[in-house]
Amino acid sequence: MRYDAVLNVNGTDFPVEIEPHRSLLSVVRTELGMPGSKEGCDDSECGACMMLLDGRPVNSCSYLALQADGRKIVTVEGLADGGELHPLQRQFLAQGGVQCGFCTPGMLISAKALLDQNPAPSEDEIRIALSGNLCRCTGYQGIVRAVQAAAAEIA
Amino acid sequence: MSATYTAAATLPEALAALASGARPVAGGTDLVVGARQGKAPLPDSLVAIHGLAELRGIAETGGGGLRIGALVSHADLVAHPAVRERYTALADASAIVGSHATRHVGTLGGNVMNASPAMETGGPLICFGAEAVLVSESGERRVAVADLLTGPGRTAARPDELLVAIELPAAAGGSCYARLEYRRQMEIAVVGATCAVTLEGARIGSARVAITALTPRIVRVPDAESALAGGDGGAGAVQAAGDAAAAAAQPISDVRASADYRRAMAAVIARRAVTAAIARARGSSDSVPIPASPALHGADRD
Incomplete structure (x- = not known):
């Protein structure tokens, strides 16, 4: 059976009609056509699917879309302000925080969640906050530098 | 059969759904992932x-x-001053559940009712003598968390009962939950240990010790408790408590660790929890959670 819900994604209401077992990730990617969030492990291990739900990070592969009914969701597509990249996005590029790019959407969301709560994190705090996000390319150094640089820029 | 879904607006509505066979979902962090892994279909x-x-x-x-309401998230628990000060082991445990992407959707109630022998909050709740408040259409009953958890993935709750709250009795002294882990986040205990102690002057008054991921359900270790109670809390007593924890372990071998490694680490992790609990009872303000690996963090705790 399908149920009606309204998902507010990046500030826009999207009415959807979905099955109870659908994940938030699959609905946002396929019904709403926003493929920025990635399906890595589909198991809550890798963090590539991370979105903000009411301002806080969630692994959307493991969250039922119907439970997000009426709530505010932010995906990587919502970070830039029009054509202007978010400081985190700019610094990920500048500091070599991106190689293949698959983990990047989740990393950016995870880092945004961290900076929203803690605008001046220590390196340890950054590493701990991002340890739910796996990257197999960069060795994390560039990612940590990018978050530090973005924090300094936003402050 | 086509799947059905209701979002309950009131407790009676939720209880009626349970009575007619529905299963509850709160954060979904165990339920949905478990379904993906083939543990049990949604x-x-x-x-x-x-x-x-x-x-x-x-x-x-x-x-x-x-x-503590069943829907209180792990993030809420870590942030709560009374939990951090009086039930520190529970704050330790909540601080290392999943990642920041799971801690604010994952709930204490879900952690308990999922009944994993490796769950983080079980040891602290059992050491603090917590009770589960279960409600159904036929009324309310209380069950000690120690009795609620009957085996891996099994509880003493009936399918029509909903866990609505966990009640903790008053606590004094210090406590700690420590675990062996391979990764700081998105991890579950490879081996875990909880200790809660009270002081009588310079000596240890009462002690409670529980082991996690070492037995089919999380249990207290009476021999470890008696090794500590009434003593000076010194290195000899800590060693004896750790040895008792290892002796009580009935570990399994799986993809994450062999039984022998788990048994060896039981003593190490138990000593770490006991040492921190005693230090906290004596007024030290260790970070919550304590560092996963003292050596890596340059803090010599011995």
Whole structure:
């Protein structure tokens, strides 16, 4: 059976009609056509699917879309302000925080969640906050530098 | 059969759904992932309880304890001053559940009712003598968390009962939960240990010790407790408590660790929990959670 819900994604209401077992990730990617969030492990291990739900990070592969009914969701597509990249996005590029790019959407969301709560994190705090996000390319150094640089820029 | 879903707006609505066979979902962090991993398919009939206001909140009880709503998230627990100060082991445990992407959707109630022998909050709740408040259409009953957890993935709750709150009696002294882990986040205990102690002057008054991921259900270790109670809390007593924890272990070998490694680490992790609990009882303000690997963090705790 399908149920009606309204998902507010990046500030826009999207009415959807979905099955109870659908994940938030699959609905946002396929019904709403926003493929920025990635399906890595589909198991809550890798963090590539991370979105903000009411301002806080969630692994959307493991969250039922119907439970997000009426709530505010932010995906990587919502970070830039029009054509202007978010400081985190700019610094990920500048500091070599991106190689293949698959983990990047989740990393950016995870880092945004961290900076929203803690605008001046220590390196340890950054590493701990991002340890739910796996990257197999960069060795994390560039990612940590990018978050530090973005924090300094936003402050 | 086609799957059905209700988002309960009130507790009676949720209880009625359970009575007619629905299964509850709050954060879904165990339920949905478990289904993906093939542990158990998602139930055909789901009642979402994440909107139930009556299952939220942490309140002081008349007896100096705390009543924690089943929907209180791990993030809420870590942030709560009374939990950090009086039930520190529970704050330790909540601080290392999943990642920051799971801690604010994952709930204490879900952690308990999922009944994993490796769950983080079980040891602290059992050491603090926590009770589970179960409600169904036929009324309310209380079950000690130690009796609620009957085996891997099994509880003493009936399918029509909903866990609405966990009640903690008053606590004094210091406590700690420590685990062996391979990764700081998105991890579950490879081996875990909890210790809660009270002081009588310079000596240890009472002690409670529980082991996690070492037995089919999380249990207290009476021999470790008696090794500590009444003693000076020195290195000899800590060693004896750790050895007792290892002796009580009935570990399994699986993809994460061999039984022998788990048994060896039981003593190490138990000593770490006992040492920190005693230090906290004596007024030290260790970070919550304590560092996963003292050596890596350059803090010599011995």
